[in-house]
Amino acid sequence: MTDPLTTLSETRVFGGRLKRVRHLSAAVDCEMTFAIFLPPQVEAGATVPVFYWLSGLTCTDENFTQKAGAFRVAAELGLAIVAPDTSPRGEGVPGDPDNSWDFGLGAGFYVDATEEPWARHYRMHDYVTRELPALIEANYPVTDRRSVAGHSMGGHGALVCALKHPGFYKAVSAFAPIVNPAAVPWGEKAFGSYLGPDRDRWLEWDACALITTATERLPILIDQGDRDGFLEAQLKPEALVAAAEAVGHPVTLRMQPGYDHSYFFISTFIEDHLRHHAAALLG
Amino acid sequence: MTDPLTTLSETRVFGGRLKRVRHLSAAVDCEMTFAIFLPPQVEAGATVPVFYWLSGLTCTDENFTQKAGAFRVAAELGLAIVAPDTSPRGEGVPGDPDNSWDFGLGAGFYVDATEEPWARHYRMHDYVTRELPALIEANYPVTDRRSVAGHSMGGHGALVCALKHPGFYKAVSAFAPIVNPAAVPWGEKAFGSYLGPDRDRWLEWDACALITTATERLPILIDQGDRDGFLEAQLKPEALVAAAEAVGHPVTLRMQPGYDHSYFFISTFIEDHLRHHAAALLG
Numbered sequence: 231m232t233d234p235l236t237t238l239s240e241t242r243v244f245g246g247r248l249k250r251v252r253h254l255s256a257a258v259d260c261e262m263t264f265a266i267f268l269p270p271q272v273e274a275g276a277t278v279p280v281f282y283w284l285s286g287l288t289c290t291d292e293n294f295t296q297k298a299g300a301f302r303v304a305a306e307l308g309l310a311i312v313a314p315d316t317s318p319r320g321e322g323v324p325g326d327p328d329n330s331w332d333f334g335l336g337a338g339f340y341v342d343a344t345e346e347p348w349a350r351h352y353r354m355h356d357y358v359t360r361e362l363p364a365l366i367e368a369n370y371p372v373t374d375r376r377s378v379a380g381h382s383m384g385g386h387g388a389l390v391c392a393l394k395h396p397g398f399y400k401a402v403s404a405f406a407p408i409v410n411p412a413a414v415p416w417g418e419k420a421f422g423s424y425l426g427p428d429r430d431r432w433l434e435w436d437a438c439a440l441i442t443t444a445t446e447r448l449p450i451l452i453d454q455g456d457r458d459g460f461l462e463a464q465l466k467p468e469a470l471v472a473a474a475e476a477v478g479h480p481v482t483l484r485m486q487p488g489y490d491h492s493y494f495f496i497s498t499f500i501e502d503h504l505r506h507h508a509a510a511l512l513g
Numbered sequence: 514m515t516d517p518l519t520t521l522s523e524t525r526v527f528g529g530r531l532k533r534v535r536h537l538s539a540a541v542d543c544e545m546t547f548a549i550f551l552p553p554q555v556e557a558g559a560t561v562p563v564f565y566w567l568s569g570l571t572c573t574d575e576n577f578t579q580k581a582g583a584f585r586v587a588a589e590l591g592l593a594i595v596a597p598d599t600s601p602r603g604e605g606v607p608g609d610p611d612n613s614w615d616f617g618l619g620a621g622f623y624v625d626a627t628e629e630p631w632a633r634h635y636r637m638h639d640y641v642t643r644e645l646p647a648l649i650e651a652n653y654p655v656t657d658r659r660s661v662a663g664h665s666m667g668g669h670g671a672l673v674c675a676l677k678h679p680g681f682y683k684a685v686s687a688f689a690p691i692v693n694p695a696a697v698p699w700g701e702k703a704f705g706s707y708l709g710p711d712r713d714r715w716l717e718w719d720a721c722a723l724i725t726t727a728t729e730r731l732p733i734l735i736d737q738g739d740r741d742g743f744l745e746a747q748l749k750p751e752a753l754v755a756a757a758e759a760v761g762h763p764v765t766l767r768m769q770p771g772y773d774h775s776y777f778f779i780s781t782f783i784e785d786h787l788r789h790h791a792a793a794l795l796g
Contacts, residue, residue, distance in 0.1 A: 302784075
């Protein structure tokens with residue numbers, strides 16, 4: 231049913247195993263590489279829930295695994311971690327003709343593009359919410375209990391995944407998410423190309439819009455550094471807090487004094503997020 | 514007395530501050546960049562001891578700070594961390610004419626070169642044991658209690674620094690160190706160029722040789738993965754254990770099953786090393 235998986239590398243870390251795996255994705259119609267961490271509990275025969283991590287602009291599957299420092303706590307709690315790439319890649323996949331870092335390759339924005347030339351490959355939402363979990367659950371010793379988190383563009387992705395698929399994820403959280411992409415420059419640039427000029431259609435991929443009609447009130451945990459250079463122009467977490475309050479959706483926004491947009495910020499607070507997810511995944 | 518320091522970046526992490534700093538080094542006669550982590554205790558007015566980290570081949574000051582996951586425990590314990598670059602760099606600094614990764618730029622081997630064209634700049638031992646600590650202690654809220662650790666080429670560096678400077682460091686440890694560079698290909702290539710063909714002079718920079726005449730018996734902690742691809746040809750930690758046993762020098766070699774040479778290995782065991790160092794630095 232699933233295409234064969236090619237394990238590119240396998241590395242021992244915190245008593246578990248980190249693998250980089252390549253496969254041919256039907257959803258995005260190209261080869262994709264993801265990272266999966268299997269905690270030590272699986273070597274004792276356990277099946278474990280899965281924490282999906284969606285990275286931000288310019289990242290691959292490797293940024294989180296190398297820089298977040300997440301494996302110590304994931305090994306303690308018995309969580310698998312899956313980190314996909316941030317866009318389709320490879321021969322035949324179009325990138326931004328202007329070669330910018332905030333659109334195209336490394337910047338799939340976790341939407342399903344409808345416009346040419348993006349519609350064939352730029353279907354990252356379908357990939358991360360349907361094809362990838364099915365593949366993970368068919369091939370690794372994991373349960374069907376899942377959660378999703380991410381950073382910046384990937385924080386947007388995590389919120390949209392959870393809000394669009396009630397019941398599919400047990401927990402959701404984000405670091406410095408783009409909560410209102412339909413109303414900020416990064417989102418306007420990406421959505422205008424991937425989804426076309428009709429801004430009403432952008433709202434299907436905007437957490438601030440989706441939260442108003444969500445049928446499941448999954449609590450959202452957000453950490454945001456107050457020295458994040460993208461805070462005012464691109465991130466605007468207070469917009470999500472306002473939208474959530476209007477409908478009674480539980481959101482915890484923690485403004486972290488002095489922190490920026492980097493993985494140093496993520497590494498500082500990832501333990502809190504993993505414990506937040508574990509409480510729901512293992513409860 | 515010291516040249517001015519230029520702070521390139523300052524990032525909040527685990528309640529402390531990570532800075533990248535550039536300065537003109539007299540020891541290596543070029544501009545150098547180092548990283549310094551100051552734990553939260555210094556913002557409350559404390560002065561703290563310093564853990565020096567020496568990285569391996571191809572690394573800069575950034576590998577350890579981004580990948581080792583050391584700041585959580587350093588913040589808890591109240592340790593500063595200083596991570597220098599692995600060689601002189603920049604305009605006018607000669608690199609390997611063959612452009613290989615295991616000699617020249619990124620591969621200073623923490624020796625003081627005597628041969629041309631290396632002798633002017635490749636004086637990393639003088640830099641890390643004399644100029645850099647003096648600069649750190651003159652410019653940051655730290656004490657004169659220091660320790661040193663490193664990885665691979667930097668593990669060699671840490672051992673040699675501690676063995677050549679009795680009393681200067683309170684603790685020493687290493688991950689997958691090159692313990693006997695005078696007798697393995699990496700060391701033969703580097704020492705033959707930096708130090709010349711007389712192999713007797715190489716022994717001044719070889720931990721297995723230095724340990725036999727050490728006047729201080731500082732306990733050495735070593736972690737080594739048994740799936741490390743460099744273990745048999747380049748690292749040979751059992752050679753140091755044998756040399757240490759012959760003179761009664763305390764060495765703890767922990768062979769870690771399944772681990773390789775990567776920062777995933779380092780991240781798994783760095784907490785143990787930091788606690789080992791803290792016991793001596795804070796005791």
